[in-house]
Amino acid sequence: MRVVSGIQPTGNLHLGNYLGAIRNWVRLQDEVVAASQEGSQCLFFLADLHAISMPYNPEDLRAGTLEMTAALVACGIDPDKSVLFNQAQVPAHAELQWLLSGTARMGWLNRMTQFKDKSGQNREGASIALFTYPVLQAADVLLYQATHVPVGEDQKQHLELARDIAQKFNNDFCADGAPVFTLPDPIVPREAARIMSLRDGMSKMSKSDPSERSRINLSDDADTIMKAVKKAKSDAEPLPSEQAGLAGRPEALNLVTIYAAMTGETIDQVLATYGGEGFGRFKPALGEVLVETLSPISQRFNELKQDRESLDAILARGAAKARELGGKTLNSAYEALGL
Numbered sequence: 112m113r114v115v116s117g118i119q120p121t122g123n124l125h126l127g128n129y130l131g132a133i134r135n136w137v138r139l140q141d142e143v144v145a146a147s148q149e150g151s152q153c154l155f156f157l158a159d160l161h162a163i164s165m166p167y168n169p170e171d172l173r174a175g176t177l178e179m180t181a182a183l184v185a186c187g188i189d190p191d192k193s194v195l196f197n198q199a200q201v202p203a204h205a206e207l208q209w210l211l212s213g214t215a216r217m218g219w220l221n222r223m224t225q226f227k228d229k230s231g232q233n234r235e236g237a238s239i240a241l242f243t244y245p246v247l248q249a250a251d252v253l254l255y256q257a258t259h260v261p262v263g264e265d266q267k268q269h270l271e272l273a274r275d276i277a278q279k280f281n282n283d284f285c286a287d288g289a290p291v292f293t294l295p296d297p298i299v300p301r302e303a304a305r306i307m308s309l310r311d312g313m314s315k316m317s318k319s320d321p322s323e324r325s326r327i328n329l330s331d332d333a334d335t336i337m338k339a340v341k342k343a344k345s346d347a348e349p350l351p352s353e354q355a356g357l358a359g360r361p362e363a364l365n366l367v368t369i370y371a372a373m374t375g376e377t378i379d380q381v382l383a384t385y386g387g388e389g390f391g392r393f394k395p396a397l398g399e400v401l402v403e404t405l406s407p408i409s410q411r412f413n414e415l416k417q418d419r420e421s422l423d424a425i426l427a428r429g430a431a432k433a434r435e436l437g438g439k440t441l442n443s444a445y446e447a448l449g450l
């Protein structure tokens with residue numbers, strides 16, 4: 112089993128990023144390590160090459176790459192168990208993208224709905240990278256003979272494309288020998304909690320929300336977390352004893368959802384304990400649950416963010432390992448193409 116997955120290297124990370132994305136990677140790593148089959152491996156990469164397909168600021172990208180690396184390690188991605196790296200340090204990603212561009216068809220890419228969504232009204236002004244980045248995504252996973260790729264709803268179409276490219280390449284260029292590429296299967300990530308703003312319970316918790324009150328940041332210390340929970344918008348009603356009773360109470364639903372996501376309980380299990388209680392009791396309990404998990408993470412995160420040398424070393428080691436793992440496939444692809 113070889114799992115390959117990428118993440119956008121953004122900064123200002125918050126509880127939504129942790130519960131919605133980063134924690135799933137940690138669980139995946141731990142499952143693959145626990146299965147401990149010969150050759151099983153998780154490769155996790157920061158998609159910095161993808162980031163240049165949209166308008167962006169180079170300084171922010173560099174900072175975001177380092178910050179996301181620090182967050183991943185602080186949250187439990189272990190560079191001794193998984194291969195953690197950024198794409199830009201492994202030239203084989205860009206090389207293989209070009210090699211696969213001879214196989215990918217215009218018609219296939221024209222069908223990608225994400226390009227239409229992201230380019231919006233301005234298709235003529237979109238970068239070529241935005242149009243072809245599904246081919247880079249194909250290279251990202253095919254390079255490592257990925258067997259399994261975690262994909263959300265919005266990425267299913269791109270994984271299908273990767274499979275089509277791999278199949279056509281194998282058919283067109285490997286008739287007399289072994290196929291160069293493995294066709295990866297999707298794994299549907301376990302359902303991730305969607306965390307809403309603490310300000311209103313209705314908009315997504317996001318770094319782009321200007322209100323500090325809306326978020327719990329991965330860099331927040333225990334005191335700051337307790338204060339943020341205390342200030343979170345709630346209502347004057349006691350909690351109901353079942354989830355149905357939270358209808359029409361978005362702030363309450365969000366706070367209970369966060370509690371459930373942190374402890375692994377269902378919403379009904381949380382309400383079995385706290386039904387009938389007001390927020391005067393529930394908020395301190397929620398604060399404690401958050402602090403217990405997040406304060407060791409934030410401590411490590413804040414230390415690592417300052418430690419450029421360690422971060423560079425982690426990424427350099429991951430990139431070296433990735434180059435080694437991808438080298439054979441890249442060579443086979445060149446050879447199959449007569450290059």
Ligand code: ADP
Pocket residue numbers: 119121126127128129130131132303304305306307315316317318319
């Ligand atoms: P932001 O919304 O702060 O800009 P990103 O869009 O960079 O965050 O998201 C990075 C990852 O974190 C994505 O996988 C996204 O689905 C996840 N994520 C972001 N915000 C939330 C949230 N509020 N709840 C759950 N997951 C989230």
Ligand code: NA
Pocket residue numbers: 317
């Ligand atoms: Na966003």
